Amino acid sequence: MRGLSPTYRWPLRPRDPASSSPWQCHDVTGRVSHLKRAQRDTNTTPQIFHINLRNVFLILATNAAYHAAMAKLYFNYSTMNAGKSTVLLQASHNYRERGMQTYLLTAQLDHRAGEGRIASRIGISDKADTFDSATNLIEVLKKRLAAGPLACVFIDEAQFLSEEQVWQLARAVDDLKVPVMCYGLRVDFQGKLFPGSAALLALADEMREVRTICHCGKKATMVVRQDEHGNVLQEGAQVQIGGNESYVSLCRRHWRAAMGDTAED
Numbered sequence: 001m002r003g004l005s006p007t008y009r010w011p012l013r014p015r016d017p018a019s020s021s022p023w024q025c026h027d028v029t030g031r032v033s034h035l036k037r038a039q040r041d042t043n044t045t046p047q048i049f050h051i052n053l054r055n056v057f058l059i060l061a062t063n064a065a066y067h068a069a070m071a072k073l074y075f076n077y078s079t080m081n082a083g084k085s086t087v088l089l090q091a092s093h094n095y096r097e098r099g100m101q102t103y104l105l106t107a108q109l110d111h112r113a114g115e116g117r118i119a120s121r122i123g124i125s126d127k128a129d130t131f132d133s134a135t136n137l138i139e140v141l142k143k144r145l146a147a148g149p150l151a152c153v154f155i156d157e158a159q160f161l162s163e164e165q166v167w168q169l170a171r172a173v174d175d176l177k178v179p180v181m182c183y184g185l186r187v188d189f190q191g192k193l194f195p196g197s198a199a200l201l202a203l204a205d206e207m208r209e210v211r212t213i214c215h216c217g218k219k220a221t222m223v224v225r226q227d228e229h230g231n232v233l234q235e236g237a238q239v240q241i242g243g244n245e246s247y248v249s250l251c252r253r254h255w256r257a258a259m260g261d262t263a264e265d
C-alpha cells in the first residue's frame with residue numbers, strides 16, 4: 001500500500017537531484033545486509049563495534065526525525081461496501097507485525113454498552129475503542145500516548161466525526177506528532193457530504209480513494225438507500241440506526257437513474 005509504511009524507511013542519503021524527493025530511502029533489510037557486508041570485510045573487532053554503534057545511533061536519530069516529520073492526517077474515502085474496514089485492519093496489522101502499536105477507534109452510534117469492534121465483510125475484525133459526538137479526541141489520544149508508544153491511530157466510520165473532532169485530530173497530528181488514518185464514506189444516500197468527510201476533505205494532508213465498482217463496471221462514487229423490498233428511498237435522516245435499509249453503491253449516472261433523474265440523450 002503506497003505511503004502506508006513511512007515508519008519503516010530511513011532517509012539516509014541525498015537522492016538523484018533530478019528526483020522529486022530529496023531523500024533516497026533504504027529499508028531496514030537493505031541497511032542491515034549492507035552492514036553485514038561491511039562486517040564481513042572488516043577483520044578487527046573494535047572496528048566492527050564502532051560501525052554497529054554508529055549505525056544504531058544513526059537509525060535511532062533518523063527514525064525519530066523521519067517519524068515526526070511524517071505524521072500526517074490521512075483520509076481514505078469511498079462509497080459503501082468498498083472494503084474500507086478491510087484496508088484499515090490490514091494496515092493496522094502491518095504495523096503490529098513489525099512490533100509497533102496501533103490504536104483503533106470507531107463510531108458508537110447507539111449507546112449499547114460494551115467494547116467497540118471494527119469488522120470487515122470478508123470476516124476479519126479487531127477490537128476498538130469508540131467515539132461519539134461528545135468525545136474529545138485530542139484528550140483520548142494524549143491519554144493513549146501517555147500509556148506507551150504509538151505508531152499510528154486508525155479511525156473507522158470517520159464520516160460521523162464532527163468538524164471540531166477533525167480539528168482535534170489535526171492538532172494531534174501537528175502537536176503530538178502521531179499519524180492519524182481516517183476511513184469513511186464521502187457522501188450520503190442523497191449525494192451530500194457527511195460533516196466528518198467535509199472537514200477531512202478540507203483538512204487532511206493526504207487523501208486516497210478506496211474504490212469499488214457499479215454493476216455497469218464504472219467506478220462507484222454514490223450510494224442509494226433501499227427499504228426491505230428494494231425500493232430506493234429518496235428521503236430520510238442522514239444516519240439511520242437499526243432499520244432494515246440496505247445500501248447499494250453505484251456510479252453517478254446509475255445513481256441519478258435510481259433517484260429519478262433521467263439521463264439526457
Ligand SMILES: [Zn+2]
Nearest residue numbers: 214216251254
Ligand atoms: Zn453504473
